[in-house]
Amino acid sequence: MHTGQTGHVELARAQQERWDSAYAKRPQLHGLEPSAAARQAVERFGAAGIDDVLELGAGHGRDALFLARQGFSVHATDFSETALDQLRHEAQREGLDDRVTAALHDVRDPLPPADGAVNAVFANLLLNMAFSPSELRSLVAEIRRVLSPGGVFVYAVWSTGDPCARDWRQLGDGLSVHDGFVGRFFDEDLVRELAEHWQLDELTPYHEGDRVLWRVGLTKQ
Numbered sequence: 001m002h003t004g005q006t007g008h009v010e011l012a013r014a015q016q017e018r019w020d021s022a023y024a025k026r027p028q029l030h031g032l033e034p035s036a037a038a039r040q041a042v043e044r045f046g047a048a049g050i051d052d053v054l055e056l057g058a059g060h061g062r063d064a065l066f067l068a069r070q071g072f073s074v075h076a077t078d079f080s081e082t083a084l085d086q087l088r089h090e091a092q093r094e095g096l097d098d099r100v101t102a103a104l105h106d107v108r109d110p111l112p113p114a115d116g117a118v119n120a121v122f123a124n125l126l127l128n129m130a131f132s133p134s135e136l137r138s139l140v141a142e143i144r145r146v147l148s149p150g151g152v153f154v155y156a157v158w159s160t161g162d163p164c165a166r167d168w169r170q171l172g173d174g175l176s177v178h179d180g181f182v183g184r185f186f187d188e189d190l191v192r193e194l195a196e197h198w199q200l201d202e203l204t205p206y207h208e209g210d211r212v213l214w215r216v217g218l219t220k221q
């Protein structure tokens with residue numbers, strides 16, 4: 001893998017193309033059922049009295065649409081316009097377009113919302129994408145910045161306990177590659193490190209299909 005700023009920019013561009021072509025080739029790539037993390041997030045956001053959610057790395061929107069069906073207002077972002085088009089189309093088809101908005105955004109760039117403007121952030125399998133450690137730390141700091149005090153961040157990531165962690169080819173910098181997709185498997189220490197400055201409410205290992213994941217719940221203090 002290339003290292004340094006230029007290398008990461010090239011990696012990001014290549015990953016954007018990889019995801020875009022995957023969504024173009026196979027619409028609804030992740031299926032129509034919501035993720036296990038989204039099902040659990042609904043409970044958590046509901047208990048906290050939250051009714052609006054910023055979703056990062058939403059893909060074609062299986063979770064954004066699920067959240068909207070449960071009555072949440074969702075602003076979904078991703079860096080694949082192809083996936084977002086599928087999301088918008090489905091939202092319109094289901095009559096949910098008044099509750100779901102979708103915008104192209106690369107989370108390496110600052111998040112658009114103002115400080116403290118968001119009550120909940122949800123990200124299923126985004127943080128384990130091709131980010132350098134410093135990009136990952138900046139992203140988590142940005143999420144904290146846009147959340148209101150007491151705001152909630154729920155995310156899920158691939159775990160080092162996942163069988164794929166052994167099979168994927170190592171690239172260095174903690175990243176691995178398979179079929180052109182680059183990602184990072186998280187150990188518990190990394191989850192805890194990223195939770196510095198937050199209240200860590202939940203750190204749960206779980207299985208989804210044959211994958212092994214972490215589900216993490218954080219509150220901005």
Ligand SMILES: C[S@@+](CC[C@H](N)C(=O)[O-])C[C@H]1O[C@@H](n2cnc3c(N)ncnc32)[C@H](O)[C@@H]1O
Nearest residue numbers: 019030057058059078079080106107124125129
């Ligand atoms: C494993 S998929 C998960 C999609 C969706 N959250 C789901 O569970 O159905 C990862 C998503 O992150 C998006 N992604 C990867 N890197 C990104 C970045 N730098 N900025 C925004 N989105 C990104 C990809 O386009 C893809 O849609």
